[in-house]
Amino acid sequence: MTQPSVGTVQSKSFTFAHPPTPMVLDSGVELGPVSLAYETYGTLNAERSNAVLVCHALTGDAHVAGYHAGDDKPGWWEHYVGPGKPIDTDRYFVVCSNVIGSCMGSCGPSSINPATGRYWGLDFPLVTIPDMVRAQRELLRHLGIDHLLAVTGGSLGGMQTLQWAAAYPEMMDGILALATTSRHSPQAIAFNEVARQSIMSDPNWKNGDYYDGVRPDLGLAVARMIGHITYLSDESMHVKFGRELRKGSFAFNFEGDFQVESYLHHQGKKFVERFDANAFLYVTKAADYFDLDLANPDSPARRALAATPARFQLVSFTSDWLYPTYQSRQVVDVLKALGKDVSFCEITAPWGHDAFLLPDERLETVVRGFLGGLHGC
Amino acid sequence: MTQPSVGTVQSKSFTFAHPPTPMVLDSGVELGPVSLAYETYGTLNAERSNAVLVCHALTGDAHVAGYHAGDDKPGWWEHYVGPGKPIDTDRYFVVCSNVIGSCMGSCGPSSINPATGRYWGLDFPLVTIPDMVRAQRELLRHLGIDHLLAVTGGSLGGMQTLQWAAAYPEMMDGILALATTSRHSPQAIAFNEVARQSIMSDPNWKNGDYYDGVRPDLGLAVARMIGHITYLSDESMHVKFGRELRKGSFAFNFEGDFQVESYLHHQGKKFVERFDANAFLYVTKAADYFDLDLANPDSPARRALAATPARFQLVSFTSDWLYPTYQSRQVVDVLKALGKDVSFCEITAPWGHDAFLLPDERLETVVRGFLGGLHGC
Known part of the structure; x- marks a missing residue:
């Protein structure tokens, strides 16, 4: 039984902001036409009240669940999205689109600039998380959705989720x-910047x-390895790898003695096959720019959160040191101070x-x- | 008043293991002659009982205290070593030598292979922390020191310190x-390996x-930036940099918007002026290999610790996530189980x-x- x-x-594609009405980005630069790759699962009900928008993480894509023809690997959140699953496609109409600036079907530095017929490269304008979210709003309009049951996502997807509310x-x-923050920390910025420097130091860049x-590829692989250290934890590395050696004894060379080194090499190699180096610069920069400024009572985001009727659920993980629990709590504390209906759950997990x-x-x-609580079931 | x-x-230089009696390294490879750069401060007393060996950290050197002629920057532990200071040169005879495999005066990949008259490069054999310590033992013999009041050091210097006891x-x-471990963790290995990959991916390597x-230089600079993130903490980065911008507003380019990025760039640039890329590979590898295997009751290190009359003091810092407190505690627990005289102090510090x-x-x-307790004063 499967x-x-x-x-x-x-995956489908949606294009909007055709000239002469381009999208005006946070940078002030005009971008258009703007293309989004997206997928949907389930059926939008007659009331159009059951749409759930899923936002993907840094290097993710619109392919949340199911299988592309010929693939044996499912979407990145297969375990959570599908018939009878927590995000139940028998009940909900699920939408996910690739963020702008990325390279998984939406427009970004690795797509063709229609004005020149050549790859955008660094001529593609920098985008922010608010820009990403505005583009998603256009997609929903196209799909006839003016109301969402929920917005959800983890990591950069969680930032988009919070930005949606704002x-x-x-x-x-x-x-x-999930596993997110309202404000990218200096440590998280530092990791992203070192990863970018690795790419930009590669003479092939x-x-x-x-x-x-x-x-x-070499610079991008190192960038990915840096990222992977931050996605795991000291504890999970002890459990997964310990000090296990690849060949039973020290090799006394620089080819990588330890299993943890092989793991990182493998992750680096796999990544360059699927992701574009420039896109990595763009999406990490969008993360670094993210700051809802919630501690400031006059920030637009805080005033928006004060006005929303939405319920909130935040989740963090004990061993997540990239977006640690205290960063989720900061959001929860603000929401509580605003009198919002907010739940918070910290899950004990070593991963x-x-x-x-x-x-x-x-x-x-x-x-x-x-x-289920939102949907009344 | 200064x-x-x-x-x-x-700095002075000492050379030993001249052929035909080379040093046999842990790898089995023979190395000789072996040169060490070292410094001493204070005076060895008549009983030769007041020598304190200081071991330096990863990219440190023999220059612990005082000033080299013409320099306005003192040694790396000036605050702790000098007349009337905690390691009081009015009382103690302080010795520090640059580790073998490094590039700060001792032999390593950037020194000349006397057999060929050319730079060693990767023909220099890999060295371990036990190898580094054996070389220091030869230096002490040369200085007429057969007994040490104490061995001390932090980080890689702390590993050498523990290795001395073993x-x-x-x-x-x-x-x-101080701030050390008896066993390099998979996370610490992972950071070192990504730094090495950055160097080895540089086509100029x-x-x-x-x-x-x-x-x-570009690969080495990125390697150093990775290291610097691990030397600070999430908390210290909040305090030192927060999300402060270099120019007041987002630049919407990849030149580095945030102060924390400038700091890392600066650290990377400074480092390539003083340190050799190959030497960085060698010293990080020595750290990764380090494992006293203290949990194993039959390990040679544990048996040696059982036999030593030495007193122990370990110090960790609350926000040190490279060698976290639990790793010091593991050593302390073993020493206690062995009935040793051991004190442990965890210092609350955000740095x-x-x-x-x-x-x-x-x-x-x-x-x-x-x-003072060891010296009876």
């Missing part, structure tokens, strides 16, 4: 933000203009930041319960 | 190990054979791993008190 799944799915406070019943030649992507009965229960 | 200082000092358990009265050409290098009255008190 696991229930949404089955075979296909930008469109009247539009959703619930906000379910050529100031972003490498699409017709050799790609900066670090990655935990929100992994099967976990407690997280399943929280997600299912929160959506 | 601060008390050992004043103007000079290798020469009869030779010292005290072991003072040329498999370590770059001394006659352009150096892999991360770097804390052991910074002025701190509590650390000063611990260091002064521990040495």
Whole structure:
């Protein structure tokens, strides 16, 4: 018996902001046309009240669940999205789109600039999380959705989720933000910047203009390895790898003695096959810019949160040191001070930041319960 | 009034293991002659009982205190070593040598292979912390020191300190190990490996054979930036940098918006002026190999610790996440189980791993008190 799944799915594309009415980005730069890759699962009900928007993490994509034809690997949140699953596609109409600035089907530095017929490269304007969310709003309009049951996502997806509440406070019943923050910390910025420096130090990067030649794979691989350390935890590395050696004894060379080194090499290698170096610069920069400024009583985000009727559920993980529990609590504290309906759950798990992507009965229960509560079932 | 200082000092050099009696390294490879850069401060007393060996950290050097002629920057532990200071050069004879495999005066990949007249590069054999300590033992023999009042150091210097007790358990009265571990964790290995990959991905690295050409500065700078994140803490980064911008508003480019980014760039740039990329590979690898295997009752290190008459003092710092407190506690627990005279102090400080290098009255008190107790004053 196979696991229930949404089955075979296909990504679609939506283009908007055609000239002469481009999208005006936070930077002030005009961008248009803007293309989004997206997927949907389940059926929008007649009342159009059952749409759940899922926002993906840093290097994720619109392919949340099910299988692309010919693939044996499902979408990145297969365990949570599907028939009978916590985000139940028998009940909810699920939408996810690839963020702008990325390279998984939406427009970004690795797509073609229609004005020149050439790859954008660094001529693509920098985008922010508010820009990403505004683009998603256009997609929903296209899909005939003016109200969301919920917005959810983890990590960069959680930031988008919080940004949704700040930008469109009247539009959703619930906000379910996982393993995230309202303000990218200096340590998180530092990790992103070192990863970017690794890419930009690769001579094949050529100031972003490498699409017709050799790609900066070595720099991008190191960037990914840095990221992977922050996605795991000291504890999970002890459990997964310890000090286990690849070959039983020290090799006394620089080829990598330890299992943890092989793991990182493998992650680096796999990543360059699927992700674009420039896009990595763009999405990390968007994360670094993110700051809802919630401690400031006059910040637009805080005033928007004060006005939203949405319920909130935040989830953090004990061993997540990239977006530690205290950062979720800061959001929860503000929401409480604003008199919002907010629940918070810190899940004890050794797996670090990655935990929100992994099967976990407690997280399943929280997600299912929160959506069910909004949906009245 | 100037601060008390050992004043103007000079590094010296000592060479041993001349062929045909080379040093046999842990790898089985023979190395000789072996050169060490070292400094001494204070006077060895007539009983030769007041020598304190200081071991330096990863990219440190023999220049612990005082000033080299023409320099306005003192040694790396000036605050702790000098007349009237916690490691009081009016009382103690202080010795420090640069570790083998490094590039600060001792032999390593950037020195000349006497057999070929050319730079060693990767032909230099890999060394371990036990190898480093054996070389220090030869230096002490040369200085006429057969007994140490104490061995001390932080980080990689703390590992050497613990290794001293394991290798020469009869030779010292005290072991003072700061911000360190008896076993390099998989997370610490992971950070080192990503830093090494950054160097080895730089096309100027040329498999370590770059001394006659352009150096892999970009790769080495990124490696150093990675290290610097691990030397600070989430908390200290909030205090030092927060989300402060260099220019008041987002630049919407990749030149570095945040102060924390400037700090990292600066650290990377400074580092390539003083340290060799190959040497960085060697010293990080020595750290990764380090494992006293203390949990194993039959390990040679544990048996040596059982036999030593030395007193122990370990110090950790609350915000040090590179060698967290639990790793010091593991050593303390073993020492207690062995019935040793051991004290442990966890200092509350936000500065991360770097804390052991910074002025701190509590650390000063611990260091002064521990040495004074050994010295009977």
